[in-house]
Structures are given as structure tokens and as C-alpha cells.
Amino acid sequence: MVFAASSQVIIISPILLPIGEALDIPDALLGTLIPAYAILLGIFAIITGPISDKVGRRRILLAGTAFMAVALYLHGIANDYASFLIVRGLAGIAGGMLSGAAVAFVGDYFPYERRGWANGWVMSGIAFGQIVGIPLGIFLAEQFNFRWPFLAFAIAMTFAVVLIWFFVPQPNVKLDDQRLSIGRALRNYGSLLSRWRTASASVAFFLMFLSMGLYIVYLPTWLQEAVGATGESIAAMFLLGGIVNVFTGPMAGRLSDSIGRKPLVVTSCFAFGLIMVATTFIVTDVWIAYIVFPLAMLTIAMRISPFQALLTALVPDERRGILMSLSVAIGQVGFGLGGAVAGFLYTGYGYLSNTILGAAAIIAMAALVQLGIAEPTRQTTTPAVATAPLLEE
Secondary structure, three states: OOHHHHHHHHOOOOOHHHHHHHHOHHHHOOOOOOHHHHHHHHHHHHHHHHHHHHHOOHHHHHHHHHHHHHHHHHHOOOOHHHHHHHHHHHHEEEHHHHHHHHHHHHHHHHHHHHHHHHHHHHHHHHHHHHHHHHHHHHHHHHHHHHHHHHHHHHHHHHHHHHHHHHOOOOOOEEEHHHHHHHHHHHHHHHHHOOOOHHHHHHHHHHHHHHHHHHHHHOHHHHHHOOOOOOOOOOOHHHHHHHHHHHHHHHHHHHHHHHHOOOHHHHHHHHHHHHOOOOHHHOOOOOOHHHHHHHHHHHHHHHHHHHHHOOOOOOOOHHHHHHHHHHHHHHHHHHHHHHHHHHHHHHHHOOOHHHHHHHHHHHHHHHHHHHHHHHOOEOOOOEEEEOOOOOOOO
């Protein structure tokens, strides 16, 4: 599920120019395809969070994968800017159902001391997308047209529905037994945002994805225009980044189970900021991008699994869904905003402006994590039956 869901998002960046050419979309508007997905993802993540706390993560994962499969099949009939914007929005709705529930499921099923390892493996689906999905998607887009990658990922997502149905159980955790209502959901979200720790986590998610949107969305376009990169070379770059990611993610998660989450998160933020600022100065040929991009992916892999594991311990079981959905929603708003701003910065000031603002955002995230989120001091969890985390205030 993570493989297909992440691949259909990442593929937008390397085939942005073919989409624009096929649908006659101006360069400045291409970046708006990112917010179309991200904004609706954020809205429906907010809606789905309380529901998953009430009905359980398994039902949400099933509904989300089925809806995503349908949305991706509909990409095959998009024939202009408006229709493509609509199908990206439908995919965003499905993404909102899946994003928070996937991480919350790991928090439900695994004890805290193994969540870094488990998150690393689950999120390695993103890396497999870079290794297999993105090169395959670029090949299909170049040999046929931009619709074919989305149809391929629709087939993969259909397979994920079957796998979840037969092999993913509902964890034996406490569900929210109170009446589900809009007012109560809003009060619960307000309570999370009123607490310094959970509010800091949500803002940190926003900054993390804002920086990624600013850096990654127009990176392939810049490489094509600045150093003459081709579709094949960009596919190779994503392949190398994915190979690094698939090994680093589980290793970083396991390491964070031993030494703590924050050291890896903060260190990786500073490293990613440095790589972003250096990109336009040191990437003077395509082969240098083969080094720089995998290093950037390494820092992202070092950060995501430990950070998600840290967040799952900030609230009790019956509130995990709303926290993860809130964080994911705010994060996707950040990615969408980053993608939209990236287009205007790129066309107005050049790619260097994207990298500088992206670096500033990721350094701000490091400061928030360091100062605003404490590591849990004691856990009393057992596999598949997690109790409320005992945290030091």
C-alpha cells in the first residue's frame, strides 16, 4: 500500500513536464497539481482520524486503498488541466484516509521499543517506489503517455486491497467508546493543538514536508534545464536514492529504538539543509546529481521513521488516530504549499531560492523537535496490546 500510494505522488515530479506538454499547462501552474492532492489529503486526514479511533485502523485502510485504486484508474481518462486536477484531488481524498491510519496502525500493533524498526520497514515501501515504481513510471510515461504510470499504480493498489483484507488484522487496542460527532472531534483536535508537545509535533511535520516540496518538486525540471538531464538519467537518480533509502530506513528505525529518536531527527535535519543549499553550487553535471540526491534521500530516511515512532507515543491509543491524522494533514498542507511556492520561486528567482527557503524550513523543524518534544521516559507496552504511554511532562 505504501509503495503504490507514495509512488503515485512521487511520479508527479519527474513527469511534470510531459504532463504540462500533454495537457497544455503553463509552467507556473504545474506546481498547483501538488496542492490539489495535498490539500484534500489534509482535509480528509482530519476527517478520518477520529473515525479510525472509533472503528479501528483496519477498516480505514481497506476503504482508503479501494478508493485510491479507483481514483488512480480515473487518471486514464483525464484529458485537460481541469480533469487532471479533479482526479488528483480524488487521489488526495484517498491519501488522507490512508496516511494517518498507516502510521497509527504501527503504533497500535507494535510496542514503542520496536516502532522505529517497524516504521522503517513500512516506510521502505516509499524506497521501493523509488527503486521500481518511479523508473517504471518514467519509462511508461516516455514510451506511451503520462497516464500509464498511474494505471500501473492503480493495479498495485488493487493488489494491496486484497493483501490488507487477508493479512492485516485489527490490533487489540482500546478504541474510542464515546459518541462520534463533529463538535467532539473539533474539541479533541483543539486539545492537541493547545498542548505544546503535540502542537510542536504538528508544526514540525508541516516544516518537514514544506522543505521537501520546495526542494524535490522542481529538482527534475532544474536538472533537465540546467545540466541537460534526460528522463532516463532522472530515473537512475531516483533508483539510486531509493536503494539508499530502502537500506537506511529500517536501519535508522532500529538505531532509534536503541539511542532515541531525537538525535537522528535533529542530525538529519541539519544534514538535509546543508545538502539543499549546496545543490545548485555543486551539481554542475548529471553524474554529481547521482551522489547528491541519494545523500538527500539518506537524510530523509534517517528522519521519517524515528520521527513517526516518536509521535505515536505522545498520546494514548484512543487518540493516536487523531494525532497522526492531524500531523499528516498539516504536513501535506506544507508539501502542497511548498510545491506551489516552488513554482513561483523557480520561475521568478531560480532554483537557488527554492533550496535556501527549504533549508530554512528544515532547520526550523530541528529546533522545534529539540526544544518542543520530549522523548518518552518509560513505556509499558506489549505487542498488539499497547497501553497509554507514560510520558515525562
